[in-house]
Amino acid sequence: MKILKFGGTSVGSAESINALLDILKQGYEQGEKPIVVLSAMSGITNLLTKMAEEAEQGISFGPALKELESRHFTVVKQLIQIKNQNPVFTQLKIYLNELEDLLQGVLNLRELSSQSKDLIVSYGERCSAFLVSKIAAQYFPESLFVEASSLIKTDSNFGNARVDLQQSELLIRQFVQENPGKFLFVTGFIASNVNGRITTLGRGGSDYTAAIFGAALQAEAIEIWTDVDGMLTADPRMVKKAFPLPILSYTEAMELSYFGAKVIYPPTMIPAFMKKVPIVIRNTFNPSFPGTIIQYDSGRTSYPIKGISSINAISVINVSGSGMIGKAGFSGRLFSLLAHEQINIVLITQSSSEHSITFAVHPADALRAKHLIETEFELELLAKKLEPPVIENELSVLAIVGENMKQTPGMSGRLFHALGRNGINVRAIAQGSSEYNISVIISQADLSKALNAVHDAFFTALKKTLHVFNLGTGNIGSTLFRQLLEQEAFLRDNNDIQVKVVGMSNSRKMLFDVEGISLTSWQTELDSKGETACLETFISRMQQLNLPNCIFVDNTASEEPTKHYLKIFESNISVVTCNKIANSSSYAQYKQLRDTARRHGVDFFYETNVGAGLPIVRTLKDLMTSGDRIIRIEAILSGTISYIFNNFIGDASFHDVVKKAQALGYTEPDPRDDLRGTDFMRKMLILARDSGLAIEAKDVDLGAILPKTCLDAASVEDFYLELQKEAAYFDTLKEKAQRENRAIRYIGKLEDGKVSIALELVDEKHPFFNLSGSDNVISFTTERYKERPLVVKGPGAGSEVTAGGVFADLMNAGA
Numbered sequence: 001m002k003i004l005k006f007g008g009t010s011v012g013s014a015e016s017i018n019a020l021l022d023i024l025k026q027g028y029e030q031g032e033k034p035i036v037v038l039s040a041m042s043g044i045t046n047l048l049t050k051m052a053e054e055a056e057q058g059i060s061f062g063p064a065l066k067e068l069e070s071r072h073f074t075v076v077k078q079l080i081q082i083k084n085q086n087p088v089f090t091q092l093k094i095y096l097n098e099l100e101d102l103l104q105g106v107l108n109l110r111e112l113s114s115q116s117k118d119l120i121v122s123y124g125e126r127c128s129a130f131l132v133s134k135i136a137a138q139y140f141p142e143s144l145f146v147e148a149s150s151l152i153k154t155d156s157n158f159g160n161a162r163v164d165l166q167q168s169e170l171l172i173r174q175f176v177q178e179n180p181g182k183f184l185f186v187t188g189f190i191a192s193n194v195n196g197r198i199t200t201l202g203r204g205g206s207d208y209t210a211a212i213f214g215a216a217l218q219a220e221a222i223e224i225w226t227d228v229d230g231m232l233t234a235d236p237r238m239v240k241k242a243f244p245l246p247i248l249s250y251t252e253a254m255e256l257s258y259f260g261a262k263v264i265y266p267p268t269m270i271p272a273f274m275k276k277v278p279i280v281i282r283n284t285f286n287p288s289f290p291g292t293i294i295q296y297d298s299g300r301t302s303y304p305i306k307g308i309s310s311i312n313a314i315s316v317i318n319v320s321g322s323g324m325i326g327k328a329g330f331s332g333r334l335f336s337l338l339a340h341e342q343i344n345i346v347l348i349t350q351s352s353s354e355h356s357i358t359f360a361v362h363p364a365d366a367l368r369a370k371h372l373i374e375t376e377f378e379l380e381l382l383a384k385k386l387e388p389p390v391i392e393n394e395l396s397v398l399a400i401v402g403e404n405m406k407q408t409p410g411m412s413g414r415l416f417h418a419l420g421r422n423g424i425n426v427r428a429i430a431q432g433s434s435e436y437n438i439s440v441i442i443s444q445a446d447l448s449k450a451l452n453a454v455h456d457a458f459f460t461a462l463k464k465t466l467h468v469f470n471l472g473t474g475n476i477g478s479t480l481f482r483q484l485l486e487q488e489a490f491l492r493d494n495n496d497i498q499v500k501v502v503g504m505s506n507s508r509k510m511l512f513d514v515e516g517i518s519l520t521s522w523q524t525e526l527d528s529k530g531e532t533a534c535l536e537t538f539i540s541r542m543q544q545l546n547l548p549n550c551i552f553v554d555n556t557a558s559e560e561p562t563k564h565y566l567k568i569f570e571s572n573i574s575v576v577t578c579n580k581i582a583n584s585s586s587y588a589q590y591k592q593l594r595d596t597a598r599r600h601g602v603d604f605f606y607e608t609n610v611g612a613g614l615p616i617v618r619t620l621k622d623l624m625t626s627g628d629r630i631i632r633i634e635a636i637l638s639g640t641i642s643y644i645f646n647n648f649i650g651d652a653s654f655h656d657v658v659k660k661a662q663a664l665g666y667t668e669p670d671p672r673d674d675l676r677g678t679d680f681m682r683k684m685l686i687l688a689r690d691s692g693l694a695i696e697a698k699d700v701d702l703g704a705i706l707p708k709t710c711l712d713a714a715s716v717e718d719f720y721l722e723l724q725k726e727a728a729y730f731d732t733l734k735e736k737a738q739r740e741n742r743a744i745r746y747i748g749k750l751e752d753g754k755v756s757i758a759l760e761l762v763d764e765k766h767p768f769f770n771l772s773g774s775d776n777v778i779s780f781t782t783e784r785y786k787e788r789p790l791v792v793k794g795p796g797a798g799s800e801v802t803a804g805g806v807f808a809d810l811m812n813a814g815a
């Protein structure tokens with residue numbers, strides 16, 4: 001035997017009643033005749049309450065009564081065959097006339113007792129259960145309408161009556177025995193006292209009716225049919241990835257529903273809990289979905305916790321002072337005071353120093369609680385044994401819930417890692433020794449970010465979603481987008497990671513989409529839907545969205561964005577960049593960036609600042625952190641210049657080779673940055689700083705490649721013209737090299753705290769003689785690599801290798 005309870009939305013209209021009938025018919029074909037408990041049609045209980053309260057004020061209830069009639073009569077017309085309608089209309093009319101008389105009485109007397117209110121409200125369930133039983137009778141002739149008020153007995157606490165479970169269960173069993181083979185349609189919510197007066201069961205009353213029937217008959221299950229798929233892992237309004245839980249224990253369900261999962265009201269489950277009758281949450285409008293089973297034991301699922309609950313708005317009160325230390329009974333006094341005044345305490349923490357107690361209350365109670373404490377502890381406050389209580393507002397509670405946590409170490413670690421990694425400050429923590437709930441208090445502004453980060457940490461098959469804000473959609477930016485798109489499936493299947501580019505901007509346009517901008521059509525979308533670019537707005541939008549696992553990527557060559565890095569770190573967002581400007585301006589800034597990133601626990605990754613995707617920055621960092629010491633660095637770090645001298649042979653003209661290097665994507669957006677040595681200088685400066693030297697750009701001894709006229713060219717166009725004019729200068733250099741069988745190399749050195757870059761002719765014995773394409777090469781001579789240096793060599797410019805390096809940094813920043 002099963003109990004099926006249908007809530008207001010399931011009996012709210014002809015369509016939903018049809019859905020309900022389909023569910024019953026399916027069971028009926030298999031010989032099932034469950035007991036069906038019904039709520040009032042959606043909205044009717046509120047309407048009845050309003051009518052009663054208004055009648056007491058002298059306000060006419062006529063129009064509302066008409067509305068009530070029409071809601072029910074419409075369903076009769078739609079779902080009952082014409083020939084059967086009359087008796088149904090007649091009974092409904094009887095109910096409505098009784099109701100009218102009652103309301104008229106209230107109106108005349110201008111008096112509404114809670115007893116009359118219960119009676120008035122009871123018509124909601126009586127009308128709906130009667131109506132559904134008559135509709136059902138057309139398919140199931142043994143249908144019987146049951147007014148449960150005669151079976152559930154309570155005290156006389158109208159509005160929220162206490163049930164006499166023993167007597168009620170006895171009456172229910174008797175009734176069912178006396179009506180064998182019947183298909184029962186039972187009113188939810190209503191009961192009666194010893195004198196037979198109608199009472200109601202308070203919040204969640206129809207669930208309670210179902211639970212009482214389930215317990216009385218030791219039902220196989222109680223199914224609560226509603227309009228959602230079950231209890232969810234988290235609040236779906238904030239967590240898009242929330243999903244229905246297959247199985248929960250009663251305790252877990254209590255914990256989760258307490259924090260806002262409004263599917264059932266936990267106290268109603270107690271009778272079922274005591275008899276170990278499982279409760280199943282089902283969706284009337286998605287009946288093939290199995291829903292959530294709430295049973296005695298927790299049951300194993302593939303996740304370490306069952307759900308994340310949250311309370312959006314909470315206030316915290318902190319009581320501290322020396323007067324509390326070692327003083328037994330202080331907290332007793334404090335909390336009985338609050339309990340006496342009906343102030344509900346949501347969470348309590350006290351440190352073992354006993355110097356302070358922090359507790360959370362609903363914001364509406366906070367001020368009252370503070371005043372109560374101030375009055376009660378007036379003497380202690382005067383004697384300065386206690387500090388005045390402090391209220392903090394705009395806070396939220398987030399809790400992870402699950403009975404299996406207690407056998408699983410590392411759960412709180414995972415929780416706090418997800419929060420810390422996203423810069424979410426934890427204000428207070430509570431974990432009961434039962435270990436099935438760990439609660440934290442955080443700022444309300446962080447709740448959505450925290451819920452998503454924690455949900456990712458515990459639930460998603462995907463370990464996480466990285467949210468990327470990308471600046472620069474040129475060579476490198478656009479190549480990165482293509483690589484991300486091509487790698488999407490691999491990342492999902494092998495790394496459990498999803499990368500969403502949620503913001504992008506170039507110097508003209510910017511675009512945002514929290515669901516991720518399509519990396520197939522970003523170009524057209526940016527052009528057609530993009531707003532006019534504004535860096536300030538781009539960054540403040542990123543801060544406001546406050547998304548978890550958020551990374552800012554700078555793929556520009558501009559100074560502007562670098563001015564915002566500090567602010568970005570301060571918002572707990574990591575930065576990945578191929579832009580060298582931030583690291584190569586003043587040493588003070590270089591230092592401040594690192595200090596700020598470290599303080600906020602976020603990453604600053606810039607592998608592509610030196611040698612594009614080649615592992616140079618990382619290698620140097622590993623050497624330094626593992627205690628090696630740099631003796632000497634020798635390097636070719638301009639891909640452009642390397643390419644030029646590798647191809648400036650035979651008949652080739654210098655001008656043409658430079659043009660080619662630019663066309664191949666090796667040069668900076670402005671190729672003069674490469675040929676003047678600025679770009680190389682920046683890289684040497686970054687390496688020198690990363691190896692521990694506090695030096696400035698002016699300290700680098702930068703040798704020139706170009707004659708003065710080219711160095712001074714005012715525009716890129718002029719520059720190319722000058723290169724053509726100076727052809728003879730470059731050809732002389734080329735011929736000298738060829739004559740001596742040597743190669744032209746632009747080589748950077750770092751030794752004894754000095755950095756220099758100079759043009760050299762090297763012979764075939766020199767380790768840098770054999771290079772091709774845009775090759776970079778770097779040789780580290782260190783304490784550990786003294787006899788033979790550690791060498792990294794390979795293509796050090798180009799959009800594929802650079803975007804690839806940015807991509808790898810992105811993955812590390814998201815790790």
Ligand SMILES: NC(=O)c1ccc[n+]([C@@H]2O[C@H](COP(=O)([O-])OP(=O)(O)OC[C@H]3O[C@@H](n4cnc5c(N)ncnc54)[C@H](O)[C@@H]3O)[C@@H](O)[C@H]2O)c1
Binds near residue numbers: 505
């Ligand atoms: N090409 C390489 O091999 C290589 C290697 C390593 C590093 N890098 C670095 O990559 C970066 C980008 O190079 P690229 O070749 O892609 O340049 P690019 O000129 O093709 O693209 C630059 C992009 O940045 C945008 N931009 C510039 N200023 C902006 C601002 N203030 N706000 C928003 N967007 C802005 C531009 O609109 C453009 O979309 C440079 O810093 C360069 O040093 C390049």
Ligand SMILES: N[C@@H](CCO)C(=O)O
Binds near residue numbers: 609610612640668
């Ligand atoms: N323009 C740069 C790109 C790599 O940083 C070069 O030629 O080396």
Ligand code: NA
Binds near residue numbers: 613
């Ligand atoms: Na690199």
